[in-house]
Amino acid sequence: MTLLFLYFSANAYGWKILSGTLSSSSVFGVMPLSDPFAVLQMIFAGAVLSFDVILGAMIIVFFYGVIGGRAFCSWVCPVNMVTDGANWLRRKLYMDQIEKKVWISRDIRYYMIVLALIVSSISGMAAFEIISPITILNRGVIFGFGAGAGLLIAIFLFDLFVLRNGWCGHICPLGGVHAMIGKYSLLRVKHNSENCTLCMKCKDICPERQVLNMIGKRSEVVSMAACTNCGRCVDVCDDDALGFHIRNYLNL
Ligand code: SF4
Ligand code: SF4
Numbered sequence: 062m063t064l065l066f067l068y069f070s071a072n073a074y075g076w077k078i079l080s081g082t083l084s085s086s087s088v089f090g091v092m093p094l095s096d097p098f099a100v101l102q103m104i105f106a107g108a109v110l111s112f113d114v115i116l117g118a119m120i121i122v123f124f125y126g127v128i129g130g131r132a133f134c135s136w137v138c139p140v141n142m143v144t145d146g147a148n149w150l151r152r153k154l155y156m157d158q159i160e161k162k163v164w165i166s167r168d169i170r171y172y173m174i175v176l177a178l179i180v181s182s183i184s185g186m187a188a189f190e191i192i193s194p195i196t197i198l199n200r201g202v203i204f205g206f207g208a209g210a211g212l213l214i215a216i217f218l219f220d221l222f223v224l225r226n227g228w229c230g231h232i233c234p235l236g237g238v239h240a241m242i243g244k245y246s247l248l249r250v251k252h253n254s255e256n257c258t259l260c261m262k263c264k265d266i267c268p269e270r271q272v273l274n275m276i277g278k279r280s281e282v283v284s285m286a287a288c289t290n291c292g293r294c295v296d297v298c299d300d301d302a303l304g305f306h307i308r309n310y311l312n313l
Pocket of ligand 2: 283294
């Protein structure tokens with residue numbers, strides 16, 4: 062929300078703290094930031110990119126790759142407001158208890174990356190950026206919403222009625238890109254099995270519950286790329302069995 066407010070303020074009040082959009086922005090008008098997936102699509106589309114755009118993408122890759130993991134998804138992406146709203150309503154309506162047997166692979170997000178790059182190279186345009194709900198919501202908050210709001214409503218309904226964390230946890234190609242970028246990042250959740258009482262609150266709240274496959278088995282760092290570093294498991298664990306940890310590559 063803070064970042065969206067800063068983007069909005071740049072347009073509404075001329076503030077320079079953070080201007081542009083999540084695809085391409087600058088901090089204080091000096092430091093460029095670019096979405097690496099958008100940049101990759103532009104390269105496949107045949108665009109000639111400025112040094113600033115490439116530098117901006119390198120800054121983002123460095124930050125999430127070295128430090129933050131998939132923190133973009135949980136702490137920055139504005140679509141969280143839509144999907145968290147759907148999850149909240151699912152819990153209120155007890156939808157999870159009567160969950161239908163809908164299953165789709167979480168790897169679809171990686172196929173979506175490939176598809177976006179193929180379509181970009183054929184069309185000469187950054188294909189996912191045209192339909193991206195992230196871009197639609199980001200631009201909507203800054204400049205006002207148009208027909209693209211329908212896609213956000215569709216994601217809300219999909220996550221509410223069809224599949225828990227359906228968009229972010231299964232389909233979004235930007236989530237897949239950030240999973241690959243942040244797979245070896247330093248900041249990770251670590252499980253301490255000695256303190257664990259097997260209450261399973263962490264698995265209930267986790268948007269990527271498959272990453273907590275060590276619960277009930279062993280003490281281990283959550284190393285799977287899909288973990289979003291959201292910290293929800295840490296918040297709900299009353300037994301101090303989960304906490305953020307700087308990964309030691311010599312002794313995980
Ligand atoms: S919330 Fe904590 S105590 Fe409960 S299962 Fe998860 S790690 Fe164990
Ligand atoms: S709840 Fe914990 S394990 Fe699950 S995605 Fe968030 S930080 Fe990772």
